[in-house]
Amino acid sequence: MRLLYHLPLSPYSRKVRLALAEKRLAFELRVEKVWERRPEFLALNPAAQVPVLVEEGGLAIPDSAVICAYLEETYPDTPLLGANANERIECRRLVAWFDGKFAREVSENLLFQKLMKRMLGRGEPEGATIRAGYQNLRGHLGYLGWLAEHRRWLAGDVLTLADLAAAAHLSALDFLGDVDWSVSPAAKDWYARIKCRPSFRALLADRVPGLTPPGHYADLDF
Amino acid sequence: MRLLYHLPLSPYSRKVRLALAEKRLAFELRVEKVWERRPEFLALNPAAQVPVLVEEGGLAIPDSAVICAYLEETYPDTPLLGANANERIECRRLVAWFDGKFAREVSENLLFQKLMKRMLGRGEPEGATIRAGYQNLRGHLGYLGWLAEHRRWLAGDVLTLADLAAAAHLSALDFLGDVDWSVSPAAKDWYARIKCRPSFRALLADRVPGLTPPGHYADLDF
Numbered sequence: 001m002r003l004l005y006h007l008p009l010s011p012y013s014r015k016v017r018l019a020l021a022e023k024r025l026a027f028e029l030r031v032e033k034v035w036e037r038r039p040e041f042l043a044l045n046p047a048a049q050v051p052v053l054v055e056e057g058g059l060a061i062p063d064s065a066v067i068c069a070y071l072e073e074t075y076p077d078t079p080l081l082g083a084n085a086n087e088r089i090e091c092r093r094l095v096a097w098f099d100g101k102f103a104r105e106v107s108e109n110l111l112f113q114k115l116m117k118r119m120l121g122r123g124e125p126e127g128a129t130i131r132a133g134y135q136n137l138r139g140h141l142g143y144l145g146w147l148a149e150h151r152r153w154l155a156g157d158v159l160t161l162a163d164l165a166a167a168a169h170l171s172a173l174d175f176l177g178d179v180d181w182s183v184s185p186a187a188k189d190w191y192a193r194i195k196c197r198p199s200f201r202a203l204l205a206d207r208v209p210g211l212t213p214p215g216h217y218a219d220l221d222f
Numbered sequence: 223m224r225l226l227y228h229l230p231l232s233p234y235s236r237k238v239r240l241a242l243a244e245k246r247l248a249f250e251l252r253v254e255k256v257w258e259r260r261p262e263f264l265a266l267n268p269a270a271q272v273p274v275l276v277e278e279g280g281l282a283i284p285d286s287a288v289i290c291a292y293l294e295e296t297y298p299d300t301p302l303l304g305a306n307a308n309e310r311i312e313c314r315r316l317v318a319w320f321d322g323k324f325a326r327e328v329s330e331n332l333l334f335q336k337l338m339k340r341m342l343g344r345g346e347p348e349g350a351t352i353r354a355g356y357q358n359l360r361g362h363l364g365y366l367g368w369l370a371e372h373r374r375w376l377a378g379d380v381l382t383l384a385d386l387a388a389a390a391h392l393s394a395l396d397f398l399g400d401v402d403w404s405v406s407p408a409a410k411d412w413y414a415r416i417k418c419r420p421s422f423r424a425l426l427a428d429r430v431p432g433l434t435p436p437g438h439y440a441d442l443d444f
Contacts, residue, residue: 045315046319046365047318047319047322047323059307059308059311061311062315062318063314063315063318063322065287065314065318066311066314066315066318069291069310069314070307070310070311070314073307073310074307085281085292085295085296086281088291088292088295089281089283089288089292092285092287092288092291092292093267093284093285093288096269096284096285096287096288097268097269100269100285101269143268
C-alpha cells in the first residue's frame with residue numbers, strides 16, 4: 001500500500017492528503033516525528049521534512065510540491081492544475097501564494113510558533129509574532145474572499161490544487177481555533193464548500209494528543 | 223519581445239534567466255524595484271516579487287517556480303527536468319532544496335540581510351544572522367560537493383533545473399564575495415563548469431550600482 005509520512009497539522013502534508021484523496025488514490029498514513037531525525041527517514045528525505053510519499057514499489061518522493069507534480073504527471077485522470085496554460089499559471093501562482101507568502105506571513109507565525117515550541121519544549125511563543133500572524137491572516141482572508149466572490153473556486157471554474165493548498169493551511173489554523181471567519185463571509189462560504197468534500201473527511205477526524213480543536217472545526221455546517 | 227522583470231541579484235530571477243537562456247528563448251530584462259510597489263507591477267504579480275515573465279502576446283507569469291513549470295510545458299525542446307519520473311523527482315527535490323532550505327538557511331541570512339537592509343535603508347545587518355548564514359553555507363557546500371562527486375550534474379547525468387537553482391543562489395552570493403570555495407573542491411569544480419556555459423555570460427556581466435564583485439566573480443578559470 002502507498003504510504004505517506006506526515007504530521008497531522010502540517011499544511012504541506014494536508015495538501016498532499018487532499019490531492020491523493022481527490023485523485024482517489026488509496027494510501028496509509030504514518031506519523032513521522034521529524035524532530036527525532038530518524039536515520040531511515042533522513043535517507044528518504046535529507047531535508048528531514050514531511051510529507052514524504054512512498055509508492056508501493058518503494059519509490060520515495062519527498063516535498064509536497066514535488067509530490068503534487070509527480071501525482072499530476074503520473075495520475076492525470078483527475079487533473080488538479082487546470083486544463084490549459086492560463087489556468088495552470090493561475091493555479092500554480094496561488095499555490096505559490098499560499099505555500100510561500102501565506103506560509104511565511106501567517107502559518108509560520110501562528111502554527112509553527114505554537115506547535116513547534118510546544119513539541120520541542122522551547123517555551124512560549126512570542127507575543128509580537130503571534131500578533132503579526134493574526135494581523136496578516138486578516139489581510140489574507142480578505143484576498144481569499146475576493147477570489148471566492150469572483151470565481152467558483154480560487155483559480156477559476158474548477159477545484160484545483162490552489163484550493164487544496166489554501167484549505168490545507170486554513171484547516172490547520174482552524175484546528176487551533178486561530179481563524180476568525182467573520183472577517184470574510186465569502187471566504188467562510190468557500191471553506192464550508194471545500195470542507196464538505198469527501199477528501200476532507202480524514203482531516204476533520206484528525207486528533208492530536210493534548211490539543212482539542214474548537215467545536216466548529218469538524219462541523220460541516222459551521 | 224519576451225520581457226523579464228527582475229533584480230540582478232535575485233536568485234529566483236537568475237534561475238529563470240538561466241532557464242530561458244538554456245532553452246534559447248530570447249528575452250529582454252527590466253529591473254523592477256519591488257519595494258516601490260508600482261501599481262502596474264502589482265497588477266502583474268500581487269505578491270510584489272520578481273521575477274515576472276511577460277510573453278510577447280501579453281501573458282504574464284509570476285513566480286520563478288511557476289515560470290519554470292510554464293517554460294518546461296510550453297517549450298519542451300530542451301528539457302530541464304530530466305527524462306523520466308525518477309530523474310524528475312530528484313531534480314525537483316533539489317530545486318526545492320535550494321529554493322527552500324538553502325534559501326532559508328543561507329540566502330535569507332546573507333544576501334537578503336545585506337541587500338535589502340541596504341536598499342531599504344534599514345541599517346546594518348545583524349551579526350548573529352550573518353554568522354549563521356556563513357555557518358550554514360559551509361554545510362550546504364559540503365552537500366553540494368558530495369552530489370558533484372557522485373554525479374556528473376547535481377541531479378544525474380544531464381544538466382537540469384537543479385543545477386540552475388543552485389548556481390543562481392551561489393552566483394548571487396559569490397557576487398558579494400560570500401562563498402569560500404576552498405570548503406569543497408568538488409563544489410568549486412561543478413561551479414567552474416556551469417559558469418563556462420553560454421547561459422551564464424549575462425549573469426557574469428551584471429553590474430549593481432555601488433557594489434563591486436570580487437575579482438574571481440566573472441573569472442571562468444577561478
